Amino acid sequence: MTLYRLKGVIPAxxxxxxxxxxxxxxxxxxxxxxxxxxxxxxxxxxxxLLIHLxxxxxxxxxxxxxxxxxxxxxxxxxxxxxxxxxxxxxxPEGTLLMPTFPFRGREEEFIRTDPLFNPRRTPSRVxxxxxxxxxxxxxxxxxHPTHPVAxxxxxxxxxxxxxxxxxxxxxxxxxxxxxxxxxxxxxxxxQTESFTIQYVPEELHPxxxxxxxxxxxxxxxxxxxxxRLTCLVYPKKALVDYANVxxxxxxxxxxxxx
Numbered sequence: 001m002t003l004y005r006l007k008g009v010i011p012a013x014x015x016x017x018x019x020x021x022x023x024x025x026x027x028x029x030x031x032x033x034x035x036x037x038x039x040x041x042x043x044x045x046x047x048x049l050l051i052h053l054x055x056x057x058x059x060x061x062x063x064x065x066x067x068x069x070x071x072x073x074x075x076x077x078x079x080x081x082x083x084x085x086x087x088x089x090x091x092p093e094g095t096l097l098m099p100t101f102p103f104r105g106r107e108e109e110f111i112r113t114d115p116l117f118n119p120r121r122t123p124s125r126v127x128x129x130x131x132x133x134x135x136x137x138x139x140x141x142x143x144h145p146t147h148p149v150a151x152x153x154x155x156x157x158x159x160x161x162x163x164x165x166x167x168x169x170x171x172x173x174x175x176x177x178x179x180x181x182x183x184x185x186x187x188x189x190x191q192t193e194s195f196t197i198q199y200v201p202e203e204l205h206p207x208x209x210x211x212x213x214x215x216x217x218x219x220x221x222x223x224x225x226x227x228r229l230t231c232l233v234y235p236k237k238a239l240v241d242y243a244n245v246x247x248x249x250x251x252x253x254x255x256x257x258x
Contacts, residue, residue: 040073041073041074042074042076043074043076043077043081043085045074046074046077046082046085047085047089050085050086050089051089053184053186054184054186055086055089055090055094055186056089056090056094057089057090057091057093057094058090058091058093058094059090059094059095059183059184060094060095060097060153060155060159060178060181060182060183060184061086061090061094061095061096061097061183061184061185061186062097062098062099062149062174062175062178062183062184062185062186062197063086063096063097063098063129063185063186063187063188064098064099064185064186064187064188064190064194064195064196065098065127065129065130065187065188065189065190066127066188066189066190067079067082067127067128067129067189068189069188069189069190070082070129070188070189072189073189079128079129079132080132082129083129083132083133083136087152090153092154093153093154094153095151095152095153095154095155095156095159095181095183096133096151096152096153097149097150097151097156097159097160097174097178097183098129098130098133098134098149098150098151099124099126099130099147099148099149099196100124100126100130100131100133100134100141100148100149100150101124101125101126101146101147101148102115102117102122102123102124102125102145102146102148103125103146104125104126106238107146107235107236108235108236108237108238110146111146111218111220111233111235115145115220116221116222116223117143117144117145117146117148117220117221117222117223117231118222118223119141119142119143119148119222119224120141122148124150130150133150133152134150136152138152139151139152140152140156140157140160141160142160142161142163142164142174143163143164143222143224143229143231144163144164144168144173144231144233145164145220145221145222145231145233146168146220146233146235147163147168147169147173147196148163149163149174149175151174155181158177158180158181159174159177159178159181159183160174164222164229164231167203167234168199168203168233168234169196169199169200169202169203169204170200170203170204173200175196175197175199175200176200176204178197185197199212199236201252202248202249202252205248205251205252205255207248207251208248208251208252211244211245211247211248212236212237212244212245212248213234213235213236213237214234214235214236214237215234216234217232217233217234218232218233218234218235219231219232219233220232220233
Protein backbone atom coordinates (compact mmCIF):
# COMPACT_ATOMS: atom_id res chain seq x y z
CA MET A 1 0.00 0.00 0.00
CA THR A 2 2.85 2.38 0.77
CA LEU A 3 4.30 1.86 -2.69
CA TYR A 4 0.96 2.49 -4.37
CA ARG A 5 0.59 5.79 -2.55
CA LEU A 6 4.12 6.84 -3.54
CA LYS A 7 3.34 6.14 -7.17
CA GLY A 8 0.59 8.70 -7.03
CA VAL A 9 3.05 11.54 -6.47
CA ILE A 10 6.15 10.64 -8.51
CA PRO A 11 6.76 10.44 -12.31
CA ALA A 12 5.95 7.08 -13.90
CA UNK A 13 9.50 6.77 -15.20
CA UNK A 14 10.76 6.35 -11.63
CA UNK A 15 8.43 3.44 -10.75
CA UNK A 16 11.06 0.70 -11.37
CA UNK A 17 13.26 2.31 -8.70
CA UNK A 18 10.63 2.21 -5.99
CA UNK A 19 10.95 -1.45 -5.03
CA UNK A 20 14.76 -1.51 -4.56
CA UNK A 21 14.76 1.86 -2.78
CA UNK A 22 11.95 0.79 -0.47
CA UNK A 23 13.65 -2.51 0.40
CA UNK A 24 16.96 -0.72 1.02
CA UNK A 25 15.19 1.72 3.34
CA UNK A 26 13.67 -1.13 5.31
CA UNK A 27 17.04 -2.85 5.69
CA UNK A 28 18.71 0.36 6.86
CA UNK A 29 15.90 1.05 9.32
CA UNK A 30 16.21 -2.49 10.69
CA UNK A 31 19.94 -2.04 11.22
CA UNK A 32 19.43 1.27 13.00
CA UNK A 33 16.80 -0.31 15.24
CA UNK A 34 19.10 -3.22 16.05
CA UNK A 35 21.87 -0.78 16.89
CA UNK A 36 19.70 0.80 19.55
CA UNK A 37 18.03 -2.29 20.98
CA UNK A 38 20.64 -4.98 20.37
CA UNK A 39 19.83 -8.68 19.81
CA UNK A 40 17.56 -9.83 22.57
CA UNK A 41 15.78 -13.10 21.73
CA UNK A 42 17.24 -16.30 23.16
CA UNK A 43 16.20 -19.61 21.57
CA UNK A 44 13.78 -20.14 24.45
CA UNK A 45 12.23 -16.71 23.97
CA UNK A 46 11.92 -17.33 20.23
CA UNK A 47 10.12 -20.59 20.94
CA UNK A 48 7.66 -18.83 23.25
CA LEU A 49 7.09 -16.20 20.57
CA LEU A 50 6.30 -18.87 17.98
CA ILE A 51 3.82 -20.49 20.35
CA HIS A 52 2.17 -17.11 20.87
CA LEU A 53 1.91 -16.71 17.07
CA UNK A 54 0.06 -20.01 16.72
CA UNK A 55 2.71 -22.72 16.42
CA UNK A 56 1.13 -25.54 18.36
CA UNK A 57 0.37 -29.21 17.84
CA UNK A 58 -1.87 -29.83 14.82
CA UNK A 59 -1.86 -26.23 13.52
CA UNK A 60 -1.60 -25.28 9.84
CA UNK A 61 0.79 -22.37 9.27
CA UNK A 62 1.76 -20.48 6.11
CA UNK A 63 5.02 -18.75 6.96
CA UNK A 64 6.49 -15.63 5.34
CA UNK A 65 10.00 -14.94 6.52
CA UNK A 66 13.18 -12.90 6.34
CA UNK A 67 16.04 -14.90 7.81
CA UNK A 68 18.23 -11.80 7.91
CA UNK A 69 15.69 -10.09 10.18
CA UNK A 70 15.30 -13.20 12.33
CA UNK A 71 19.06 -13.47 12.80
CA UNK A 72 19.27 -9.81 13.83
CA UNK A 73 16.69 -10.44 16.55
CA UNK A 74 17.82 -13.96 17.49
CA UNK A 75 21.46 -14.42 16.40
CA UNK A 76 21.77 -17.83 18.10
CA UNK A 77 19.29 -19.47 15.71
CA UNK A 78 20.28 -20.80 12.29
CA UNK A 79 17.86 -21.60 9.45
CA UNK A 80 17.76 -25.37 9.85
CA UNK A 81 17.37 -25.05 13.62
CA UNK A 82 14.45 -22.67 13.09
CA UNK A 83 12.76 -25.08 10.68
CA UNK A 84 13.26 -27.93 13.14
CA UNK A 85 11.84 -25.84 15.98
CA UNK A 86 8.72 -24.91 14.01
CA UNK A 87 8.13 -28.52 12.98
CA UNK A 88 8.57 -29.74 16.54
CA UNK A 89 5.99 -27.23 17.79
CA UNK A 90 3.50 -28.23 15.09
CA UNK A 91 4.00 -31.93 15.77
CA PRO A 92 3.22 -34.82 13.41
CA GLU A 93 -0.38 -33.62 12.97
CA GLY A 94 0.60 -30.07 12.02
CA THR A 95 1.40 -28.70 8.57
CA LEU A 96 3.97 -26.03 7.71
CA LEU A 97 3.84 -24.14 4.40
CA MET A 98 6.25 -21.65 2.86
CA PRO A 99 6.07 -19.72 -0.43
CA THR A 100 8.83 -20.81 -2.83
CA PHE A 101 8.31 -18.37 -5.69
CA PRO A 102 11.01 -18.65 -8.41
CA PHE A 103 11.31 -14.91 -9.01
CA ARG A 104 11.53 -11.52 -7.35
CA GLY A 105 10.21 -8.33 -8.89
CA ARG A 106 7.58 -8.26 -11.61
CA GLU A 107 5.71 -11.40 -12.53
CA GLU A 108 5.29 -10.25 -16.14
CA GLU A 109 9.05 -9.88 -16.62
CA PHE A 110 9.63 -13.36 -15.19
CA ILE A 111 7.02 -14.90 -17.50
CA ARG A 112 8.64 -13.25 -20.54
CA THR A 113 11.79 -15.30 -19.90
CA ASP A 114 9.71 -18.39 -20.80
CA PRO A 115 10.95 -20.44 -17.84
CA LEU A 116 10.39 -24.15 -17.42
CA PHE A 117 9.28 -24.80 -13.85
CA ASN A 118 10.62 -27.97 -12.26
CA PRO A 119 9.38 -28.27 -8.65
CA ARG A 120 12.36 -30.44 -7.74
CA ARG A 121 15.08 -28.21 -9.19
CA THR A 122 13.80 -24.65 -9.71
CA PRO A 123 15.14 -22.65 -6.75
CA SER A 124 13.04 -20.43 -4.51
CA ARG A 125 13.93 -16.74 -4.84
CA VAL A 126 12.04 -15.52 -1.78
CA UNK A 127 14.52 -16.17 0.97
CA UNK A 128 17.07 -18.61 2.32
CA UNK A 129 14.65 -20.29 4.69
CA UNK A 130 12.22 -21.11 1.87
CA UNK A 131 14.94 -22.64 -0.31
CA UNK A 132 16.24 -24.85 2.49
CA UNK A 133 12.69 -25.88 3.39
CA UNK A 134 11.67 -26.88 -0.12
CA UNK A 135 14.83 -29.04 -0.43
CA UNK A 136 13.90 -31.23 2.53
CA UNK A 137 13.21 -34.81 1.35
CA UNK A 138 9.75 -34.88 2.93
CA UNK A 139 8.66 -31.50 1.50
CA UNK A 140 6.02 -31.36 -1.22
CA UNK A 141 5.88 -28.42 -3.64
CA UNK A 142 2.88 -27.28 -5.64
CA UNK A 143 3.18 -27.31 -9.44
CA HIS A 144 2.16 -23.71 -10.02
CA PRO A 145 4.93 -22.18 -12.18
CA THR A 146 4.97 -18.64 -10.76
CA HIS A 147 3.73 -18.99 -7.16
CA PRO A 148 4.56 -22.51 -5.94
CA VAL A 149 4.26 -23.27 -2.24
CA ALA A 150 6.12 -26.00 -0.36
CA UNK A 151 4.66 -27.89 2.56
CA UNK A 152 5.28 -30.64 5.08
CA UNK A 153 2.49 -32.27 7.04
CA UNK A 154 -0.72 -34.28 6.66
CA UNK A 155 -2.66 -31.37 5.07
CA UNK A 156 0.01 -30.62 2.46
CA UNK A 157 -1.57 -32.81 -0.24
CA UNK A 158 -4.95 -31.08 0.10
CA UNK A 159 -3.42 -27.60 0.20
CA UNK A 160 -0.93 -28.02 -2.65
CA UNK A 161 -2.12 -30.84 -4.88
CA UNK A 162 -4.35 -28.85 -7.25
CA UNK A 163 -2.71 -25.43 -7.17
CA UNK A 164 -1.71 -25.63 -10.85
CA UNK A 165 -5.24 -26.53 -11.96
CA UNK A 166 -6.74 -23.12 -11.26
CA UNK A 167 -5.91 -19.45 -10.92
CA UNK A 168 -2.94 -18.43 -8.80
CA UNK A 169 -4.97 -17.32 -5.78
CA UNK A 170 -8.27 -19.05 -6.58
CA UNK A 171 -10.16 -21.91 -4.90
CA UNK A 172 -7.58 -24.58 -5.83
CA UNK A 173 -4.70 -22.54 -4.38
CA UNK A 174 -3.16 -23.10 -0.94
CA UNK A 175 -3.78 -19.42 -0.18
CA UNK A 176 -7.54 -19.99 -0.52
CA UNK A 177 -7.64 -23.50 0.97
CA UNK A 178 -5.83 -22.34 4.08
CA UNK A 179 -9.22 -21.16 5.32
CA UNK A 180 -10.69 -24.66 4.93
CA UNK A 181 -7.98 -25.98 7.28
CA UNK A 182 -8.39 -23.26 9.90
CA UNK A 183 -4.90 -22.16 8.91
CA UNK A 184 -2.95 -19.10 9.96
CA UNK A 185 -0.51 -16.80 8.15
CA UNK A 186 2.57 -15.87 10.19
CA UNK A 187 5.36 -13.44 9.35
CA UNK A 188 8.84 -13.62 10.88
CA UNK A 189 10.85 -10.51 10.05
CA UNK A 190 8.24 -9.39 7.51
CA GLN A 191 5.30 -7.02 7.37
CA THR A 192 1.73 -7.86 6.42
CA GLU A 193 2.16 -6.28 2.98
CA SER A 194 4.19 -9.37 2.02
CA PHE A 195 1.33 -11.75 2.89
CA THR A 196 0.28 -13.37 -0.40
CA ILE A 197 -3.16 -14.17 0.98
CA GLN A 198 -4.16 -10.53 0.41
CA TYR A 199 -4.50 -11.29 -3.32
CA VAL A 200 -7.19 -13.93 -2.79
CA PRO A 201 -10.10 -11.45 -2.55
CA GLU A 202 -8.73 -9.54 -5.55
CA GLU A 203 -8.76 -12.77 -7.56
CA LEU A 204 -12.24 -13.82 -6.45
CA HIS A 205 -14.05 -10.49 -6.79
CA PRO A 206 -15.16 -10.14 -10.48
CA UNK A 207 -14.76 -6.38 -10.64
CA UNK A 208 -11.42 -6.32 -8.85
CA UNK A 209 -10.08 -9.25 -10.86
CA UNK A 210 -10.52 -7.28 -14.08
CA UNK A 211 -8.72 -4.30 -12.58
CA UNK A 212 -5.73 -6.19 -11.20
CA UNK A 213 -5.12 -9.22 -13.45
CA UNK A 214 -4.68 -9.63 -17.18
CA UNK A 215 -7.82 -11.12 -18.77
CA UNK A 216 -5.94 -13.52 -21.05
CA UNK A 217 -3.99 -16.47 -19.62
CA UNK A 218 -0.37 -17.21 -20.46
CA UNK A 219 0.52 -20.90 -20.97
CA UNK A 220 3.60 -21.90 -18.97
CA UNK A 221 5.47 -25.25 -19.03
CA UNK A 222 5.85 -27.38 -15.91
CA UNK A 223 7.97 -30.52 -15.60
CA UNK A 224 6.45 -32.98 -13.14
CA UNK A 225 8.87 -35.89 -13.04
CA UNK A 226 8.91 -37.23 -16.61
CA UNK A 227 5.62 -35.55 -17.48
CA ARG A 228 5.47 -32.12 -19.11
CA LEU A 229 2.37 -30.08 -18.25
CA THR A 230 0.99 -26.72 -19.33
CA CYS A 231 -0.33 -24.35 -16.68
CA LEU A 232 -2.40 -21.28 -17.50
CA VAL A 233 -1.34 -18.19 -15.53
CA TYR A 234 -3.21 -14.89 -15.29
CA PRO A 235 -0.42 -12.47 -14.33
CA LYS A 236 -0.99 -9.33 -12.34
CA LYS A 237 -0.89 -6.16 -14.38
CA ALA A 238 2.29 -4.10 -14.50
CA LEU A 239 3.14 -1.82 -11.59
CA VAL A 240 2.48 1.21 -13.78
CA ASP A 241 -1.19 0.29 -13.48
CA TYR A 242 -1.02 1.09 -9.77
CA ALA A 243 -4.23 3.16 -9.88
CA ASN A 244 -6.34 0.10 -10.70
CA VAL A 245 -4.69 -1.95 -7.96
CA UNK A 246 -5.43 0.78 -5.44
CA UNK A 247 -9.03 1.06 -6.70
CA UNK A 248 -9.48 -2.70 -6.31
CA UNK A 249 -8.22 -2.63 -2.74
CA UNK A 250 -10.55 0.25 -1.89
CA UNK A 251 -13.51 -1.69 -3.34
CA UNK A 252 -12.66 -4.67 -1.15
CA UNK A 253 -12.21 -2.52 1.93
CA UNK A 254 -15.51 -0.69 1.39
CA UNK A 255 -17.36 -3.99 0.94
CA UNK A 256 -15.72 -5.40 4.06
CA UNK A 257 -13.96 -8.19 2.15
CA UNK A 258 -10.38 -7.21 2.97
